[in-house]
Amino acid sequence: MKKGLLLIAVALVFSCQQKPAEEAPKTETPPAPVEKKEEAISDKGIGPITEVKLGPIDQALAKKGKEIFDSKCASCHKLEEKYVGPPLKGVTQRRKPEWIMNMILNPSEMVQKDPIAKGLLAEYPTQMPFQNVSQEDARAILEYLRSVDEGK
Amino acid sequence: MPTQKEAVKSVAPGDVASKVYVPPGKHDEFYVFFSGGFSGQVSVYGIPSGRIIKVIKVFSVDPETGYGFTPETKPMLMTSHGFIPWDDAHHPWLSQTNGEQDGRWLFINANNVPRIARIDLSTFETTEIIEIPNSAGNHPSPYGTENTEYVVAGTRFSVPIPQKDVPIDSYKENFKGTISFIKANEPGKMDVAFQILMPGFNYDLARCGRGPSHGWCFFTSYNTEQAHTLLEINASKNDKDYIAAINWKRAEECVAQGKYQEMPATYYHNYYDEEKHMAVSEVKKSVKVINPKDCQGVAYFLPTPKSPHGVDVSDDGEYIVGGGKLATVIPIHSFSKMLKAIEQKAFEKEIDGIPVLKYDAVLHCELEKPCLGPLHTEFDGKGFAYTSCFVSSEIIKYDYKGCKVVDRAPTYYSIGHLLVMGGDTKKPYGKYAIAMNKITKDRSLPVGPELLQSAQLYDISGEKMQLIHEFFTVGEPHYAQGILADKIKDKVKKIYELEKNKHPYAVKSEKDARVERKGNEVHVYMTMIRSHFTPDNIEGIKVGDTVYFHVTNLEQDWDIPHGFVIKGSEDAEILVMPGQTKTLVWKPKAPGIYPFYCTDFCSALHQEMQGYVRVSPAGSNAPLKYYTGTAQK
Numbered sequence: 043m044k045k046g047l048l049l050i051a052v053a054l055v056f057s058c059q060q061k062p063a064e065e066a067p068k069t070e071t072p073p074a075p076v077e078k079k080e081e082a083i084s085d086k087g088i089g090p091i092t093e094v095k096l097g098p099i100d101q102a103l104a105k106k107g108k109e110i111f112d113s114k115c116a117s118c119h120k121l122e123e124k125y126v127g128p129p130l131k132g133v134t135q136r137r138k139p140e141w142i143m144n145m146i147l148n149p150s151e152m153v154q155k156d157p158i159a160k161g162l163l164a165e166y167p168t169q170m171p172f173q174n175v176s177q178e179d180a181r182a183i184l185e186y187l188r189s190v191d192e193g194k
Numbered sequence: 195m196p197t198q199k200e201a202v203k204s205v206a207p208g209d210v211a212s213k214v215y216v217p218p219g220k221h222d223e224f225y226v227f228f229s230g231g232f233s234g235q236v237s238v239y240g241i242p243s244g245r246i247i248k249v250i251k252v253f254s255v256d257p258e259t260g261y262g263f264t265p266e267t268k269p270m271l272m273t274s275h276g277f278i279p280w281d282d283a284h285h286p287w288l289s290q291t292n293g294e295q296d297g298r299w300l301f302i303n304a305n306n307v308p309r310i311a312r313i314d315l316s317t318f319e320t321t322e323i324i325e326i327p328n329s330a331g332n333h334p335s336p337y338g339t340e341n342t343e344y345v346v347a348g349t350r351f352s353v354p355i356p357q358k359d360v361p362i363d364s365y366k367e368n369f370k371g372t373i374s375f376i377k378a379n380e381p382g383k384m385d386v387a388f389q390i391l392m393p394g395f396n397y398d399l400a401r402c403g404r405g406p407s408h409g410w411c412f413f414t415s416y417n418t419e420q421a422h423t424l425l426e427i428n429a430s431k432n433d434k435d436y437i438a439a440i441n442w443k444r445a446e447e448c449v450a451q452g453k454y455q456e457m458p459a460t461y462y463h464n465y466y467d468e469e470k471h472m473a474v475s476e477v478k479k480s481v482k483v484i485n486p487k488d489c490q491g492v493a494y495f496l497p498t499p500k501s502p503h504g505v506d507v508s509d510d511g512e513y514i515v516g517g518g519k520l521a522t523v524i525p526i527h528s529f530s531k532m533l534k535a536i537e538q539k540a541f542e543k544e545i546d547g548i549p550v551l552k553y554d555a556v557l558h559c560e561l562e563k564p565c566l567g568p569l570h571t572e573f574d575g576k577g578f579a580y581t582s583c584f585v586s587s588e589i590i591k592y593d594y595k596g597c598k599v600v601d602r603a604p605t606y607y608s609i610g611h612l613l614v615m616g617g618d619t620k621k622p623y624g625k626y627a628i629a630m631n632k633i634t635k636d637r638s639l640p641v642g643p644e645l646l647q648s649a650q651l652y653d654i655s656g657e658k659m660q661l662i663h664e665f666f667t668v669g670e671p672h673y674a675q676g677i678l679a680d681k682i683k684d685k686v687k688k689i690y691e692l693e694k695n696k697h698p699y700a701v702k703s704e705k706d707a708r709v710e711r712k713g714n715e716v717h718v719y720m721t722m723i724r725s726h727f728t729p730d731n732i733e734g735i736k737v738g739d740t741v742y743f744h745v746t747n748l749e750q751d752w753d754i755p756h757g758f759v760i761k762g763s764e765d766a767e768i769l770v771m772p773g774q775t776k777t778l779v780w781k782p783k784a785p786g787i788y789p790f791y792c793t794d795f796c797s798a799l800h801q802e803m804q805g806y807v808r809v810s811p812a813g814s815n816a817p818l819k820y821y822t823g824t825a826q827k
Contacts, residue, residue, distance in 0.1 A: 169798075174691060
């Protein structure tokens, strides 16, 4: 396994944002193909999760999330202590729920393309692995982290 | 023997390189599995590039992964002779359904201590090994049937059955052979279904029929002279030896009718449970033996010149080609003529209850003056057979129905077996043939007296065979099989799921990591994840203890194994795959501090992945203590 080091070296260059195509002057001839632009990075991160609807804390889901967290995440993430990865207390206030789930589900692309995740890799150089969790598992972990942050 | 200059000539002009060039990052079209011969393992190559992509651990211990060293894998190498760390693996055979490769399993034989192994092609790991009783030199094996109902085994060496202490020169009186059929269709359930007692010849290679000849398997024999010394001369006297044709459906009937003897025999069946990550051995105590005298129609002999090696069945199931090493012709038998000869009782004699069919009654044709030392044959599905010729170092291509050689190509040097992609199935892919050569001299940079065996790749898609590539192999391949990558690649596992890990000493969460003492045994339930062990500091171990490090890799990411080893360990390291648990057993001999570390470069902080064990003198009161980081337990 030699990927860890490589990823650190990857510096991704984003193309400069150009004016949106619809503002270009209209012409008689069909418009030249517009170069595909990098998608703007949203604060929801990059990955399969585009929208999460949050309700009151679901205690059963949070409990399941804690079990998964203990098995697959706790080796590297503590709540209040800087460890292999960042401390996670307050993470649901710092990041969008979609960002958190995308980081769990799609960590290798996140650390290459998402500016926040890239910054974290520089600070914590052990690449966060995908731990073979389903979207449901990731949602449960999110619920657990919410329950921690809301003190419930 | 051809020279190197001729080799250059044999490569036709044109863009040969692009035929074998697979750009970085692209995948090969075929997997090819080479037997390791005296390495005891199987090596996997991508073709056409000739790049090695895996060595599968089968019959030999492997210090790289701990195979055969750990308590989990030692049972895999148990036999009635005890723990055997090595064997001689000869013939890989890919499982089939309906006469076509199905990409489920690879089987391979062990020659020295007769066994057959199953390799699961979703993990490329050996998952089952069965020992063959009443056998010696399991050479004509495993060569299965068209729905993988059975894989077969036979005795290269005849021996007393059952074994007994007799003078060797009582060979003719006391020595017998056996041919065995092993149920192969269900993982974990390999079993010797029945054995057939055969005259004391040497049984050499085998192939089972397909299509019309499904239900039959064919075995070559030599030393029908029944010599027991200086076989080089004494077993080369008869003009013809025999191909044994075994009707296994008839054998099944005889077993159902009770026409067999239940013979006491001790042999091992070893099975690796993928969810427990652990192998168990089962000792079997008897085997069903059929005497052809009691089961008429189970076996026939086809006279075949001369000391035949290969016996190969065409893709349509009709033609049976014998590779008579010392013969001046290649005999091609006809299966339908054989059935007719049996019906008409065209027998010349009987040996131990086995009728010998008349040569002319079963022969389709003799390929005249084919080459010197014909050995082994495969088919391309387009009406052509390809036979390797050891003595004249060449492959010949011929129309086996018309009995006519159409092309020949030199090999470098002294080819043993060859393979045509899918060449033993109902639907060969053709396209490539590979020569497995025995003598390498001058084909690679010199590396001392021992050279790796060379393999040469031929494009056989056109009229003329064309040598397009050469590469070098692990051990001494005796045979290889190729399969379209598409039949395997999407089924291959990337991790072992942690949730499914049922190893009795697995810990699936760091918080469960712990150390427990039971008398002089200390069990360390350890986890590993990039890039630390839990626990990584352990105290309270004493000289005289046996320490079991049960290490679980918590990663669930492809290609992230971690290794574990401790200073002074007398065993191999363990290399633990994602989601897997393995055990390293350690007996510290002197007080002191012993570092352990991860041996597989896993992350930027791999070099930090380490720990210490403190060993105190025997009888000291040092309490058990273990932790990782600041949180002492």
